[in-house]
Amino acid sequence: MSSAEPERYAPPNGTVHGLIDPDREIPLLLGIIQAVASGPEVEPLAAAVARLITEATATDVCFVHVLDDTERSLTLLGATPPFDEQTGQVTLPLGSGVTGWVASHREPAVISEGKRSDPRYVPIPSLRGSEFTSMASVPMESDPGGLVGVLNVHTIQRREFTARDIELLVAIGRLVAGALHQARAHRQLAARERAHERFAEQVIAAQEGERRRLANDIHDGISQRLLTLSYHLDAAARIIHDEPAEGAAQIALARNLVDLTLDEARAAIGGLRPPVLEDMGLAGGLRSLARSLPDLELQLELFDGRLPEHIELALYRIAQECVQNIQKHARASSAQLRFSVRDGVARLEASDDGIGFDTGPGTPLGRPDGYGLHSMAERAELVGGQLHMMSRPGSGTTVVATVPLTPDPNGKGS
Template identity: 40%
Template sequence: MTGERPLELLASRGSDLLVRVAGVACSDRELPRMAEKLAELVVRSARALTFCDVYVLDDEERVLEWRGAPVPLGEGEVGRVAAHGRARTHPDGRGAAIPVHGDGIVIAVVDVRSAGPCPPDDLALATALAGLFAPVLSSCRRLRTAREREHAAERFAERAVEAQEAERSRLSREIHDGIAQRLASLGFHLSAAERALPEHHPEGLAQIMMARRLCELAAAETRAAIGGLRPPVLDDLGLSAALATLAREAGNGSGAPGALDVTVTVEGELEDELPDHVQTALYRIAQEAVGNSLRHASATRVDLLLEHASDRVRLEVADDGAGFSMRDVLARGGRGRRPDSYGLRGMRERAELLGGRVAVTSRPGVGTTVEAVIPVPGRRP
């Protein structure tokens, strides 16, 4: 081994090596790709080293990860180096395991081997590269941890939404099969009682008619509650058909002059059906956006586009209405010209809970476009 500092030792090998080092250090900070690039750099830069593996400590600091099976700390040459923080020459003299220190611990081990006795200058080179790349590997580990936490939060949100939608579906079914059926039966019996009641009992007839009206009102409220929990059309027909139904209802299906013209376009296909909670979120966003066009925009036309891709679903709702100033609507504490900031917060929260986003663009006199993009679970790019 030599007493030279890492950069001095690497510089003594020529400027080409420094260029390669800089290239690897500035490349993509993803593990395990960075570990593989470092291993390639060590072998390529040494004179007699024929093989190199870089083992990186996992986030729980229990095992070292590489392209093979994880190595527990303290087991084998590499595991003992990671546990004790000191380099170890392999018993056959054909290489060594070198610790990489960072964040106060051994974060990785560089394991090098040669065909014959390992030259000291090659071990010095591997040690220098290990020290030089310690901050890089530390950065990679922190980035990996942050992304895993982000993905864990997304998965938790997805599971929470799935559980919420499953409970809503259960309640919807129970209300439909229970209360709604009881009300329908009650209405039938009240109608029968009305027919059977003699005409000379006007007070009784009035009471029955009142009971029928109350029954019909309760039935209508029950249907609204079922639709609020989970739109039955989604279960019966799926998202594309549900959007088509929404379009017909918004336009009253009349085609009369002055009626709102709503069109639905579906592009692309998915191998598997979208999860229920994703369909519900997209339907609710479309429902809110179309409702805003009806209530506030004075629009004559609304175009819905549902676009399927391999890893995401995109919904776009565009109208030709009056539009609005984004600054006025989104200003802190401001509500702009429309109430409740057009329901933008609710639409965005639905998408963000599923790891997606909602973007709204509008200008006065130009119309409004709502775009929702939601990733398909299990199909991340």
């Protein structure tokens, strides 16, 4: 082999004992198929493929290098012991080393001996390449996904790999490539979903932060000034001398205005930042909401566990909107509010026995009479959930919000 130009792989003409006995090829391929069908995880699949190839063939070690999401480098994600400890830690740029050469040229490479004199070879100390004499490297690629990675086998003793050996490794590479392509796509989708969840949490946190700021501004500014004004009016009422009756009447009017404004300010503060959620969670917030409606019989069925703050806030706002709609529009004599968590899904349901309305084709989700269903749907979607509404004239209305929860190491959903 020339040291200036790497030799392309050409199968040897002589008959050499292959990597695997023909009788063991089918069990190996069946084992690879079973590993491929085991699930959409890249690392377990790569590790299983490396183990199966080494156990079934006359090789000493197998490495599975997978193209990363940037498609500019390869990462070792599958290896047989003791090199399994290096998985996830060895990265090769495309074009670097024999593995990078195979990935760039999309063709196999075979080195029977003299690796150090091959211009493609780049030693990787953690993989102890000097201990292995021969190697075969094949691209893993599929029609839909293109190049997915590179599969390498190494032997301590010198080996002339046969054409059948390379055909078998290429076939395994193609078989694994389709599954790895799907696994990478699944991983990328999961990463995008996590990014969306983080974005939703950040948006809701920003919204609630702004609500807290406004609540504090109202409390520290408007409310305090109104309280001071109220004290001044009380003092003025005690010292009026001229036209006491008229002065008292004006002061009484001013007092009423102050009281109304204070009530509005307190209601605004409560609407902007419900402190009951922080102390008692969503169930406590919904109970407090029900107690604030003396004119409506509201039956409650509530799960008392806690959810992530952004989900509790979203569901609480949806419940507030539902209750306001029932009060303003439903003409209901009773209503139900249910909150549950089952099979990893949080479910909020608000229903009433009111007049209902038409939800047939062409009926807008955001009704002109003020139901505001669009805003509730947006709140649900922002935390990865959905909103559904069912109603018929004369048969009441039911609104259901569902939010899937993902496990959290601390035991909460997220």
